[in-house]
Amino acid sequence: MKKIKVALAGQPNVGKSSIINSITGARLHVGNFSGVTVEKKEVFIQRDGYEIEIIDLPGIYSLNAYTPEEYVAKHFLFEEDYDLIVNVVDANTLSRNLIFTMQLMDMQKKMILIVNMIDEVEKQGGSVDKEQLEELLGIPVILTSAKEHRGVDEIIDQIIRSHEQPKPKNKIFYDERIEAQIEKIVKVLHKSPHFKDPDYARFIAIRLLDRDEEIYKVIHDLPIFIELHELLGKIYKHLEREFDEESTSDIMSDERYALAKALVMGALKSPPKRISLTDRLDKLLIHPIFGLPIFLFFMWLLFQLTFEIGSIPMEWIDAGFIQMSNLVKAVLPEGAIQSVLADGVIPAVGSIIMFLPNILILFMGINLLEQTGYMARTAFLLDGFMKKFGLQGKAFIPLVSGFGCTVPAYMAARTLKNPTDRIITMLVLGFMSCSARLPVYVLLIGAFFPTSHAGNILFIIYISGAILGLIVAKVLRLVLFKGEPEPFVMEMPPYRFPSMKALAMELWIKAKLFLKKAGTFIAGASMIIWFLSAYPHQPEIEAHYMQKIEAVQDEATKTLLRNEMVAKELEASYLGQIGKTIEPIFEPLGFDWRMSVAVVAGLAAKEVVVSTLATLYAVGEADEQSHTLIQRLRENVSFKAAIALIVIIMIYSPCIAAMSTFWAEVPQWAWRGFYLVYPNVLAWLMAFGVYNILGWMGY
Amino acid sequence: MKSITECSIGCEGIIVRIKAKEPVKGRLFSLGLSKGSELKVLDHTLAKQTWEVESDGTKIALREEEAASIFIEPKGCEA
Numbered sequence: 001m002k003k004i005k006v007a008l009a010g011q012p013n014v015g016k017s018s019i020i021n022s023i024t025g026a027r028l029h030v031g032n033f034s035g036v037t038v039e040k041k042e043v044f045i046q047r048d049g050y051e052i053e054i055i056d057l058p059g060i061y062s063l064n065a066y067t068p069e070e071y072v073a074k075h076f077l078f079e080e081d082y083d084l085i086v087n088v089v090d091a092n093t094l095s096r097n098l099i100f101t102m103q104l105m106d107m108q109k110k111m112i113l114i115v116n117m118i119d120e121v122e123k124q125g126g127s128v129d130k131e132q133l134e135e136l137l138g139i140p141v142i143l144t145s146a147k148e149h150r151g152v153d154e155i156i157d158q159i160i161r162s163h164e165q166p167k168p169k170n171k172i173f174y175d176e177r178i179e180a181q182i183e184k185i186v187k188v189l190h191k192s193p194h195f196k197d198p199d200y201a202r203f204i205a206i207r208l209l210d211r212d213e214e215i216y217k218v219i220h221d222l223p224i225f226i227e228l229h230e231l232l233g234k235i236y237k238h239l240e241r242e243f244d245e246e247s248t249s250d251i252m253s254d255e256r257y258a259l260a261k262a263l264v265m266g267a268l269k270s271p272p273k274r275i276s277l278t279d280r281l282d283k284l285l286i287h288p289i290f291g292l293p294i295f296l297f298f299m300w301l302l303f304q305l306t307f308e309i310g311s312i313p314m315e316w317i318d319a320g321f322i323q324m325s326n327l328v329k330a331v332l333p334e335g336a337i338q339s340v341l342a343d344g345v346i347p348a349v350g351s352i353i354m355f356l357p358n359i360l361i362l363f364m365g366i367n368l369l370e371q372t373g374y375m376a377r378t379a380f381l382l383d384g385f386m387k388k389f390g391l392q393g394k395a396f397i398p399l400v401s402g403f404g405c406t407v408p409a410y411m412a413a414r415t416l417k418n419p420t421d422r423i424i425t426m427l428v429l430g431f432m433s434c435s436a437r438l439p440v441y442v443l444l445i446g447a448f449f450p451t452s453h454a455g456n457i458l459f460i461i462y463i464s465g466a467i468l469g470l471i472v473a474k475v476l477r478l479v480l481f482k483g484e485p486e487p488f489v490m491e492m493p494p495y496r497f498p499s500m501k502a503l504a505m506e507l508w509i510k511a512k513l514f515l516k517k518a519g520t521f522i523a524g525a526s527m528i529i530w531f532l533s534a535y536p537h538q539p540e541i542e543a544h545y546m547q548k549i550e551a552v553q554d555e556a557t558k559t560l561l562r563n564e565m566v567a568k569e570l571e572a573s574y575l576g577q578i579g580k581t582i583e584p585i586f587e588p589l590g591f592d593w594r595m596s597v598a599v600v601a602g603l604a605a606k607e608v609v610v611s612t613l614a615t616l617y618a619v620g621e622a623d624e625q626s627h628t629l630i631q632r633l634r635e636n637v638s639f640k641a642a643i644a645l646i647v648i649i650m651i652y653s654p655c656i657a658a659m660s661t662f663w664a665e666v667p668q669w670a671w672r673g674f675y676l677v678y679p680n681v682l683a684w685l686m687a688f689g690v691y692n693i694l695g696w697m698g699y
Numbered sequence: 700m701k702s703i704t705e706c707s708i709g710c711e712g713i714i715v716r717i718k719a720k721e722p723v724k725g726r727l728f729s730l731g732l733s734k735g736s737e738l739k740v741l742d743h744t745l746a747k748q749t750w751e752v753e754s755d756g757t758k759i760a761l762r763e764e765e766a767a768s769i770f771i772e773p774k775g776c777e778a
Contacts, residue, residue, distance in 0.1 A: 011729075062729035066722055093756045096731035249725065257733045278758070279741075288745040380760040384748030393749065393760070417722075487723045487765050491730055492751060492758035 004052045004163050007077060009104060010088035011097055012059030013493040015116045017041070018146035019088060020056050021502065024153055047156050050163075054086070063103045064210065064249075068414040077107065078214075084110035084162055086155065091121045091128055091143075092494070094268055098260040099253075101137075102172055106206045108199035110167045111139045112158055119145040126269050133267040138171030147499070170199075174255045177242055181235045182206060188231055192224045208232060209239075211249040278373075278494040285374070291381045298374075302365040303462060304455040307442070310358035311454075321350025336534075344530030345523050348611035351629065352518050355439040355607075356511065362435050363510050364503065366404045371498040375400065376490060383488055389470040390477025392416070392488045395425040399469070402432030403462065406658040409434075410665055420481045423671060424473050426662060430654045430679055431469035433462055436606040440649050443610055447633040448642045465650045472682075518607070525604055526611045529597075532575035533615060541568050570616070589648070589687045590641030599648055605655045640694035644687040651683035701773065703740060703750060703766040710740045712771030714754075719768040727769070731757050738771055 010016045020026070026043040041056040057073040065074040077085070087104050089097035094115070105111060115128055133141045140158055144151035173179055185205035189195035195204060207215040219225055236248050243251045285294060325346045332338040369375045375397055383393025398412035409429050416422040433441070445457050545565035549558050570576055571593075579593030586596040594616040602609035617632040633642070653659060653676065663672055700715055714736050717724055731754050732738065741758065742751040750766040752759055761769075 062725065064722065064725040064729070066726050093731070095755055096729075096757055099729065099731075247721075249721070253725070253728045253733060254735075257728075257735065282742065282751075282758075286742055286751065288743070291744075376760070380749055380751060381744065383760070383762060384744050384746050387748065387762070392762075487719075488749070488760065488762035489723060489726050489730065489765055490760045492760050494758070 001046070001049060001051045004050050004084070004159060005082040006052060006054045006084055006086055006159055007080070007082045008054050008056045008086050008088065009073065009077060010059065011061050011090070011100055013491065014059070014088045014090040014097065015146050016056055016059065016088045018499065018502070019114065019116060019144065019152060019155070020054065021505075022146045022149055022152050023054075023156065026054075045156055048160055050160055052156060052159055055082070060100070062100050063207075064212070067417050074214075077104075084112065084159065086112045086114060086159070088114045088116050091115045091118045091268075094128070095260045095264040098263055099256045102256045102259060103210075105137070105139070105170070105172050107203050108167075108170060110162050112155070112162055113137065113139055113141045114151075114155065115141060115143050116146060118143045119148050119150065121268075129267045129269070133263070136171070136263050136266055138168050170202075172259070174252070174259075178209070178239065178251065178255065181239060182209070184231065184235065185209075185228070188224055188228050191227075192222050194222065206252070209235075209248045210252050211247060276494070281495050282377070282492075286377050286380055291377075295378055295381060298369075300459055302362070303459040305365070306358050306361045306438070307455040307458050310355075310361050311442075313357050314354050317354045317356075318350065321346055321353070324350070339534065340527060340530055344534075344615060345527055347614050348526030348529070349518050349523050351610050351614040352439060352522055352607045353515070355442060355610075356514055358438050358442060359435040359514060360507055360511060362438065363404050364507055366400060367503060367506055368498055369400065370397075371496070371503065373493045373495045376492045379490060380492065386470075387488075389474045390481075391425060391470070391473050392421060394488060394490055395421065398425055398429060399432050399466070402429045402434060404435055406430060406432070406434045406654045407661045410658065410661045413665070423666065424476050424481060426666065427476060427671075427675060427678075428469035428473045430658070431465045431472065431651060433465045433650055434606070434654065434658075436655065437649050439607055439610045440602075441646060443613070443629070444633070444642050444646055447630045447637075448639055461646060461650065468651065468686075517605070522605065522607055522611060525601065525608050526615060529575065529601065529608075529612050529615050532578070533570055533573050535574060536572075538569050538572050541565065541572065575616070585684075589644040589684070589691050590638055591645065592636070595637065595641070595645060599645070599652075602649065603653060603656070605657075606649065609649065638699075640691050640699045643694060644691040647687040647690050648683045651686055652680045700770050703738075703752060703761075703769050703771065704747065704763060706740045706771070706773065708740055708742060710771075710773055712738060712773040714738050714769060715772050716770040717768060718770070719765060723765060723768075727759075727765070730759050731755050732759065732769065738769070 008016055008020065020041060020043050023043060023045060025047075026045045043054045043056075045052045045054070055076070057076055058069040060070045060073040063074055063077075065071045085104055085107070087101050089101060101113060113133070115130075115133070118128060121128065128143060130141050130143055140162060142151050142154050142158060144155070146152060174182070182202060182205045185208060186195075186198065186201045189201040189204055190198075195201040204215060204219070208219075219228055222228075239248050239251055240246065243254075245251050245254070285291060287294075325342045328342045328346065329338060332341065369378070378400070379393040379396045382396050386393055386396060394415060395413070397415065398409045401412050402409035406429060409432070410426055413422050413425045413429065416425060441458060441461055442454075445454050449457050542565065545561055545568070549561050549565075552558060552561070571580070575597060576593065579597045582596050582600060583591070583593045586599065591599070594613070597616065598609045598612040601612045613633070614629050617629055617636060637645075659676070662675055666672060666675070706712075714732060714734055717727060717732065717734065719727060727733075732752075736754050739753045740750065741753050743749065748763050750761045750763065752761065752766070752769075
């Protein structure tokens with residue numbers, strides 16, 4: 001089958017992803033761009049004997065790459081092998097988008113222009129003249145609305161048509177004075193065997209006028225460099241004097257701007273201006289005085305909902321797993337297999353799946369903030385505040401995503417251009433408690449605080465993590481990184497009603513991943529924990545206690561002795577031995593060896609803390625009143641030690657997945673090392689402080 | 700000619716000069732802020748540390764330093 005490879009390029013917020021999602025019969029594949037952890041979405045479509053592969057590039061404002069993500073997109077466009085470019089633009093902001101379109105057209109590749117969100121322009125009484133735009137640009141144009149599924153399926157037909165036909169003639173020409181200089185550069189480029197192709201040479205010449213440093217590096221090593229360098233120097237000076245501008249890149253920008261204006265004039269009938277919904281909402285949501293309180297209210301509401309609504313199905317799930325465990329006990333013969341399933345795996349997996357509703361609600365909230373466009377507003381509101389702590393407003397987006405999951409949050413930090421800003425943001429990101437830590441908090445809050453306060457306590461935990469992150473950022477900025485934070489320039493996308501389909505899709509993927517993780521990784525980890533807690537067998541202890549139990553008549557004493565036996569056995573197990581070894585580290589925090597083991601196991605994944613506690617406090621028959629883990633915790637753990645545990649969970653290293661993401665994102669060994677050590681030291685010190693302060697206060 | 704930070708909310712005008720250095724200048728440009736384009740000051744935070752402007756249907760948030768580097772010829776707004 002013949003293959004067509006398509007690069008899908010466009011500025012951020014133009015709806016590229018929704019176009020990809022709405023192509024009929026497409027197979028989606030999500031991966032990474034090679035060597036970097038930028039998400040790479042590809043779709044495959046089979047049509048008319050072709051297999052068409054569309055690669056969704058990260059949103060990019062211009063070819064003058066600014067952020068790491070933009071470099072990825074630029075690198076792909078310049079270096080990779082593909083057949084044509086599909087450029088998506090937003091009909092609402094056509095002229096700005098067309099500036100980038102012209103940069104892409106400079107590449108002289110086959111190209112299709114997609115004018116998306118056409119419905120929004122038309123609804124307001126405007127229109128885009130497709131034929132006129134095709135005529136002016138010289139490339140095929142498709143008007144689409146991903147929301148109304150309009151024009152989307154034409155895209156594939158057009159891709160095949162464009163692929164089969166020869167490339168239409170270039171129609172984008174700049175001012176004569178510029179074209180004359182381009183010709184001069186092309187002439188010199190032709191002397192090198194690399195630039196024999198006139199289209200390619202023209203592209204290189206234009207990029208040189210754009211002062212693209214990467215292109216400059218390419219020609220730097222060629223034999224024609226000396227001649228070219230001399231010529232470029234003259235041309236730069238000549239054009240700058242001619243146009244009275246500081247740099248040829250400004251001249252090119254002005255040219256493209258003027259061309260885009262002319263294109264829009266010819267092809268777009270603007271809607272009459274009126275106050276949009278976005279303007280009205282912004283009046284309130286980013287109000288100088290009310291903006292911040294409104295934001296804080298939203299965050300508070302989110303955590304309340306997470307706790308309140310999430311707790312409703314929890315009991316059903318818990319009951320379901322207890323049933324399942326009993327069923328296994330009834331069906332399977334007594335022995336190691338029955339025990340590993342009924343006492344080890346099922347309760348552990350159950351104790352985690354219970355938190356699925358909480359996690360989904362939290363994720364949905366963060367996703368909504370992002371999709372509606374409110375997240376950008378919060379960056380605007382908080383930039384001044386963040387600047388005081390040596391961060392910038394845009395860092396707020398990865399920080400809030402950190403409440404969902406630290407892994408994508410590390411990746412979101414790529415939108416920060418300045419490496420110093422980025423590393424500071426990434427170093428404090430771990431203090432934004434991710435949703436995997438939620439189960440630990442919910443469990444401990446449930447055990448040690450009255451239910452009426454639960455939502456508020458949860459809010460306090462998250463807020464204090466965030467505040468700690470800000471303080472640490474400030475310290476890092478003062479001690480390790482001097483200098484100004486990067487400039488803050490950010491688009492504020494219009495508010496959009498979130499797509500329920502996309503939201504449902506995200507939640508479904510999230511739920512699936514979570515269940516898969518619970519069923520494999522966490523089940524495996526809890527099996528190991530169970531094994532370590534059940535072996536080696538202790539026949540002497542058992543025999544010793546059995547004798548004692550036989551000897552007494554009283555049922556209550558029997559139960560007491562039985563519990564003592566189980567506890568003794570557990571202490572002598574492998575896990576008990578490990579726990580005893582590390583106990584001294586955690587002893588100043590009031591942790592027993594069980595909590596110590598749980599904390600260390602939590603380095604694999606935070607959910608494992610809960611399942612480990614469940615295994616360690618639940619092994620064996622406890623007495624009649626304490627069925628649940630919560631009750632066992634209340635009996636075994638002091639209030640101040642529980643708070644110290646919350647503090648540790650809040651601060652110490654995130655899970656293995658997050659740590660490896662950090663390693664992939666940060667190449668410097670010094671930072672990697674620092675990242676591995678400092679959160680754990682800080683966590684211990686903070687927990688120690690809290691434990692002792694609570695001690696003095698009489699808890 | 701005055702810089703954005705000298706304007707009050709609601710002020711409109713045409714950009715006559717952008718003093719910012721590269722790469723900020725390039726970024727402003729790719730967001731549609733360029734010599735000759737219309738600009739409207741939409742909002743600023745209480746301490747005037749962050750500003751919001753609109754140009755050709757795009758809303759852009761800027762920090763004080765960047766906003767101060769953009770100069771407009773105001774029309775239809777009082778000083």
